[in-house]
Amino acid sequence: GIEFVKDPKTREPDMVLAQTVKQIALHMGLILGEAGYRMNVLKIKPPLIITAGEAGEVLFIFETAVQAALQKVYAHV
Numbered sequence: 001g002i003e004f005v006k007d008p009k010t011r012e013p014d015m016v017l018a019q020t021v022k023q024i025a026l027h028m029g030l031i032l033g034e035a036g037y038r039m040n041v042l043k044i045k046p047p048l049i050i051t052a053g054e055a056g057e058v059l060f061i062f063e064t065a066v067q068a069a070l071q072k073v074y075a076h077v
Contacts, residue, residue: 001035001043013040017073024072025065030058 004018018040033043
């Protein structure tokens, strides 16, 4: 799982960013699970038979979704 926080020192949860990443990734074909009391943890749960190529695709989609979500959520900062 990947925990999204606003500040690494205070560990204040960033639910908006986590949910934005989840929605963008879903639109790109990647289904992510969610966890945590405030739903700010996204889980990647691939099958045990995943290939290296498929894992690379998952990571590419996830990275792209995070970058797009950061721009969308924090564009005004």
